[in-house]
Amino acid sequence: MTSESQPAPLPAGFRAAGVTAGLKASGTPDLALVVNDGPDHHAAAVFTTNRVEAAPVTWSRQVLVDGRVDAVVLNSGGANACTGAQGFLDTHRTAEHVAEALGLSAGDVVVCSTGLIGELLPMDKIFAGIDAAAAALSPAGLEPAAIAIKTTDTVHKVAAHAGDGWSVAGFAKGAGMLAPALATMLVVLTTDAVVDPGDLDTALRAATAVSFDRIDSDACMSTNDTVVVLASGASGVEVGAGELTEALTAVSAGLARQLIADAEGAAHDIAIEVRSAASVDDALEVARAVARNNLFKCAVFGNDPNWGRVLAAVGTTRAAFDAAGLDVTMNGVQVCRAGGVGEDRSLVDLTGREVHVVVDLHAGSEAATIWTNDLTHDYVHENSAYST
Amino acid sequence: MTSESQPAPLPAGFRAAGVTAGLKASGTPDLALVVNDGPDHHAAAVFTTNRVEAAPVTWSRQVLVDGRVDAVVLNSGGANACTGAQGFLDTHRTAEHVAEALGLSAGDVVVCSTGLIGELLPMDKIFAGIDAAAAALSPAGLEPAAIAIKTTDTVHKVAAHAGDGWSVAGFAKGAGMLAPALATMLVVLTTDAVVDPGDLDTALRAATAVSFDRIDSDACMSTNDTVVVLASGASGVEVGAGELTEALTAVSAGLARQLIADAEGAAHDIAIEVRSAASVDDALEVARAVARNNLFKCAVFGNDPNWGRVLAAVGTTRAAFDAAGLDVTMNGVQVCRAGGVGEDRSLVDLTGREVHVVVDLHAGSEAATIWTNDLTHDYVHENSAYST
Structure with a gap:
């Protein structure tokens, strides 16, 4: 596992960025973009089980139906939850804007938001932030992306696992469990392994069940929790279900442990x-x-x-x-x-x-x-x- | 309803006392005794649903089986929970000591304890406290009894309801609901009405369901929660199920509201x-x-x-x-x-x-x-x- 002080590399086939869109009063980075350049675009995800789910969760569930994800855009500074039809439209427009900027289909863009519930996002800032992030995309973008999704986090969280010719890397924010969760937990995992899409889904569920699902900082379930894994296949190394599960579990456990260690106000x-x-x-x-x-x-x-x-x-x-x-x-x-x-x-x-x-x-x-x-x-x- | 500043009278047929047995480091009163002199000795009770129940709860459940209670002894300064066989023996000895002091049967003595879990009670102090309380029994003993069962309570809680020639009065400590509860909630209700024992049980359950069961200060269920009602019949006034339920509900709601208002550290x-x-x-x-x-x-x-x-x-x-x-x-x-x-x-x-x-x-x-x-x-x- 990579500690936060050592920049973690993204697996082959991925670029990422983190920029300041001006969503947070603090003026710190608040918009992240992760792009899977392929050749594969397999993906799997798990979401909050809260029945009051945020617009980006409703949107992203649909994106995952066909198992293909080309990009993930994430913002802090606003959860876009309990924002009605306008909120859902804003999520849709966010995905559209990413799609236009990168030449993708909006239906392949996962959207994640975190911040205060019940306020609409300033879409002009979101759009400008997406443009800036698209221009900043880089194989070295894992840490900037991790930094941009912090809310009350005091440190950013990244973890990685090296296989034989392939790897997994991921980043997370929040402090809690998937269901329930403290504040919002957002996690993006990436791997360059060549995997079976069914294996990817199974491995993600197995990994989250014994990691994010087993931390419980304050028993409060978020409206926005999302864990998504993207597989590019760019390493050319075929990885079986067992090995993949082991790697995703190791990275998830590492991130989960970091979430607990940085839980709001915790002393133990x-x-x-x-x-x-x-x-x-x-x-x-x-x-x-x-x-x-x-x-x-x-x-x-x-x-x-x-x-x-x-x-x-x-x-x-x-x-x-x-x-x-x-x-x-x-x-x-x-x-x-x-x-x-x-x-x-x-x-x-x-x-x-x-x-x-x-x-x-x-x-x-x-x-x-x-x-x-x-x-x-x-x-x-x-x-x-x-x-x- | 009687406010705490106006001494509430006990219904006819009851005496009570509150004394300092030396169980609490603070040196404040910590042992209470309530005696029903009859002619009736009907009683009903509800207890915590916590499966880890304190010795006095286990004991008192048995006391209530025949529906007769002559006295209730309560102590703060120690919960006598998770104290094993010795703890149960100590509760038994407490009831025996009350029985000897008052010429009753130990099997008709309810025991309630509140305080720290996992420590044995100093029985010499309990015995001396019972002797002192028995000597201090008085029709004016409601408030001293209420004061003696305080733990983190900042004020004692009493409430009363006047019927036509009969009354209900009660006292409580703690802040929380019956199941679950914050710290321990102990409540003793007394009435001089002539009631059917079955009605008494039904009325108590109806009253607690919409009062103590609907306050939830911190979602933590105690090992010791007890609500007991005693009916002396000393007023000679027969009271039907409906009227009795209404009176017990009014007093229970008043006490429940006082518990919430004094919950640990609460500002709202x-x-x-x-x-x-x-x-x-x-x-x-x-x-x-x-x-x-x-x-x-x-x-x-x-x-x-x-x-x-x-x-x-x-x-x-x-x-x-x-x-x-x-x-x-x-x-x-x-x-x-x-x-x-x-x-x-x-x-x-x-x-x-x-x-x-x-x-x-x-x-x-x-x-x-x-x-x-x-x-x-x-x-x-x-x-x-x-x-x-």
């Missing part, structure tokens, strides 16, 4: 690992219940190993377990044994950034981990002052 | 009213989704009418609605019309304590309201420093 990254569950679904339900418990999240912020709040959260689920058999370990200290008091809670050190909570259900042999964050003053501050 | 009390729903369940699901959305709750704290977060929350539910038909009104301003931009959001004034959000689903004729709070710095502060 918390892994909730549920072991000995009767099913993976049970493990996920329990892990998510703990990850969404505000009292537990506040306690971690206060470096307080308040394991009672973990048990209280577990108790709200329908998972198979006996309350008198639950074990909880926090950063290596088994603070709860058989549903009761275990080792001295004062032995738990929560001062580091990473916190590892293990809940043992003693009900089976399945396991799963959800990554989340603590609930902090900075989270409240950022989210009480976002639109004003 | 928010009513989420969902109209034109296909069913009451749909209305409740939508209202609760909004009430639990941290982003929305932070926005209200910041006096920011961020209606996009309301729609994003509505979109996560399975309720019947068309996203293009949703209306949202905040404090009288219709900021969202037909799923899109309505009146100017800057017209909304959120500086007052009460906030009224109306979501119109345009899907039927049912409605429901959930009361919640905003998410504030003080909430994070209180809950990050609770056990340490």
Whole structure:
């Protein structure tokens, strides 16, 4: 995986750019463009499951129907959600403008937006930004594109994976999970592998299921979440389903971990690992219940190993377990044994950034981990002052 | 309804007391006792639905099986939850001690505890506190009892309802709903009406369903929530099911409103009213989704009418609605019309304590309201420093 300080290369067949269109009051870059020059134009995507979906999501779902995507245009500074017929028209016009600038079909252009809900985009700035981005397209454009889609992100997020003669690279913004998600999560993955379109879709779903779907910063689902993968085939290297899934999963996991590490106002990254569950679904339900418990999240912020709040959260689920058999370990200290008091809670050190909570259900042999964050003053501050 | 500044009388046939047993480091009162001297000893109760339930809940469920309760003993300063066999034994010994002090059967003594999970209670202090409370029992004991069960409550909560020759009075602590609940909600209701035991149970369930079950401060369910009602029959006035339900509902609603108004760190009390729903369940699901959305709750704290977060929350539910038909009104301003931009959001004034959000689903004729709070710095502060 490439760290953010080392510029990640785009796979062969791709160009990208990030420019300042003037959508954000801050004057920082806010429009990104990614183009797949082929020879293949295979694509797959997953979107938010929020029933109130933004215009660009509605548009992009249609673009993906035939599995071909030539370009992705993304903007920060406005979500174009809850903007009615005009909002959808604006998304359509955005795709048309990209198509004209690049000589493509608008029906092959995915559109992603992120920012405040309920405001129309300034289309003159969008159009000028697209023109500027089209002129700036470059094989070195991954990082500029990643920078241009930041909203409350403090750092941009890129990740890459090198295969034998082929590669995957991607970038992301936001902090949360695909469904639900904190703010909007947008992710673009690119690969120059020669792949079967069906394999690409399957691999993307498998990769997101164990990466973006297993981070849950604040349980809030966005109207705009999108993860799209583009395959150019430009490496000439044929890659099978297994290898492709492995690569997409590695890059997705890397980006997901970066999203959690940069979640709004977070002071701790918390892994909730549920072991000995009767099913993976049970493990996920329990892990998510703990990850969404505000009292537990506040306690971690206060470096307080308040394991009672973990048990209280577990108790709200329908998972198979006996309350008198639950074990909880926090950063290596088994603070709860058989549903009761275990080792001295004062032995738990929560001062580091990473916190590892293990809940043992003693009900089976399945396991799963959800990554989340603590609930902090900075989270409240950022989210009480976002639109004003 | 009696305000907290006017001492509320206990109905005939009841005595109560609140004393300092030394369970709380603060040295404030922490043990309460309520005794029903009859002639009737009818009782009904509802408990947390958390599967990790505290020892006093397990005990009290058994006490209620025969519908007779002679006394309720309550302590703050410790939840006696996740305390294993020793914790249950301690609850049993608490009931035994009350029974001995008052000449009752332990099997007719309800026990309620609230405070930190995962620590055993100091039983010597509990026993001494019970002795002191038994000696202090008085018809004027409602307020001392209410004061003694406070944890993070800044004020004690009492409410009363006067019938024709009979009355209901009750007290509560905590801030949240029965399931789920913030911290622990404990409520004791008393009436001197002559009632049918079956009516009492039905009336309590009806009353809690539209009061405590419709407040949701922070979506966290306690291990200890208990609402118990005792009927002494000492007024000699027979009261039918309808009148009883009305009275219990009035007192429960009054206490529920006080709980929300004193929720941990809250700066706003928010009513989420969902109209034109296909069913009451749909209305409740939508209202609760909004009430639990941290982003929305932070926005209200910041006096920011961020209606996009309301729609994003509505979109996560399975309720019947068309996203293009949703209306949202905040404090009288219709900021969202037909799923899109309505009146100017800057017209909304959120500086007052009460906030009224109306979501119109345009899907039927049912409605429901959930009361919640905003998410504030003080909430994070209180809950990050609770056990340490």
